[in-house]
Amino acid sequence: MRTSGLTVALCSLVLFSGCAEDRGRPQIASHAVQSPVVDSDIGRFWQAFDAINATSDPAERLRLIQTVYIDRGTPGLPALMAARRYTAQQYVDAIDKWPKFWASVRPLTTRSQQAVGTLNGDVARFRRLYPDLRPATITYAIGVLRTGGTTVGNQVLIGAELALGDETVDVSELPEPLRTRLGTFFKSRPFENNAQNNIHEYVHTQQQETEGSLAQQALREGVAELVAELITGRKPALPVYSYGPANEAVIKVRFMAEMAGDDYANWLWNSASNPFGVSDVGYFVGYRIAQKYYDAAYDKRRAVKTLIELPYNDPAAIRAFVDRTGYLQGRR
Known part of the structure; x- marks a missing residue:
């Protein structure tokens, strides 16, 4: 913007x-x-x-x-x-x-x-x-x-x-x-x-700023994507949002292997010259984690407040939040 x-x-x-x-x-x-x-x-x-x-x-x-x-x-x-x-x-x-x-x-x-x-x-x-x-x-x-x-x-x-x-x-x-x-x-x-x-x-x-792990950065971006969609009713018309749902299982496996590190090359602000062949798959993962939490919440406003105010610069807290959603483990 x-x-x-x-x-x-x-x-x-x-x-x-x-x-x-x-x-x-x-x-x-x-x-x-x-x-x-x-x-x-x-x-x-x-x-x-x-x-x-x-x-x-x-x-x-x-x-x-x-x-x-x-x-x-x-x-x-x-x-x-x-x-x-x-x-x-x-x-x-x-x-x-x-x-x-x-x-x-x-x-x-x-x-x-x-x-x-x-x-x-x-x-x-x-x-x-x-x-x-x-x-x-x-x-x-x-x-x-x-x-x-x-x-x-x-x-x-x-x-x-x-x-x-x-x-x-x-x-x-x-x-x-x-x-x-x-x-x-x-x-x-x-x-x-x-x-x-x-x-x-x-x-x-x-949101709190962070220069932390892939999980921290991806979730921060994904929350911004989700909240923007809730407000405007739009997602960007980018390949990642058609590629992601069709390849989610493979994406999850690779994300779990790399999420604790600080190398974003395969995931964020990148070209399509990566293992997925599309840019910014980290946005999709972060969006889906945030969406999983929001969809399960009874109080939607409170869920949005929680997502926006997450301690993004605390790697342990973000990892615990991601695990709690059950998204990467495939839990309903």
């Missing part, structure tokens, strides 16, 4: 509240404002992009991305750059090496306001499901193709060059395995999934 006419309203804020009445997709009251969606970094990127392409001087190109885009960025931009270790030079190199990619994605990045069209209602539903919901800001900014969405503290940071894309994006210039991975990603029409992506990342702002 998304416009009609960003040239007119680049600095506009989409404000949302936490109370509404249910009538299909609820209309949200204009008071009780929480947090803004900010998309003004997108326009500044394209200003820098055009200026960079008007000069061949390497030092001037670096100065332009720094002064026009980075130095003038909203608070979310440096957070995004730090989270994905983006540098000014990486931006300049990407602009120089992938002109077809940028030409194809540029018109799509004007859709950020369309991408948050359901956000007011989704956040209100989230608060009703989880009354302890804390506010978060959402920033759409241009990155260097390493995240469609991440979080830092209470900031949801959406890579607009990925999250606003679709099957028309030209990935032919990208190096492997990025070309194949993003080709699959864009064919899933991520722009149409921004409602789910925004809430998935919003869930992460409510």
Whole structure:
């Protein structure tokens, strides 16, 4: 984790509240404002992009991305750059090496306001499901193709060059395995999934962070997937969600063998060059563990609270929770 006419309203804020009445997709009251969606970094990127392409001087190109885009960025931009270790030079190199990619994605990045069209209602539903919901800001900014969405503290940071894309994006210039991975990603029409992506990342702002085992990371991601689905009614249209149910027994065996380790290469944030032949199978496993717990719970709101507030940075506690669900052992 998304416009009609960003040239007119680049600095506009989409404000949302936490109370509404249910009538299909609820209309949200204009008071009780929480947090803004900010998309003004997108326009500044394209200003820098055009200026960079008007000069061949390497030092001037670096100065332009720094002064026009980075130095003038909203608070979310440096957070995004730090989270994905983006540098000014990486931006300049990407602009120089992938002109077809940028030409194809540029018109799509004007859709950020369309991408948050359901956000007011989704956040209100989230608060009703989880009354302890804390506010978060959402920033759409241009990155260097390493995240469609991440979080830092209470900031949801959406890579607009990925999250606003679709099957028309030209990935032919990208190096492997990025070309194949993003080709699959864009064919899933991520722009149409921004409602789910925004809430998935919003869930992460409510969770404890972790750099722990595969089990810890997979469950954290899976809980965000489940809660986002409960709120938006959507799963990402990615191969893992058709591959997973058809191969669940094999997936479980391998996950049990690797879950205590901290090597995510086969499971998370990866290409399809892994034993499964599809990306991000860890998301599916975490989702199914969370779903197993939620489905068995009598009090669904309490179950959501438990899932969101799990001590994700405690490996023993997470292992005990996973075992308690019985998912990996195949218990009903």
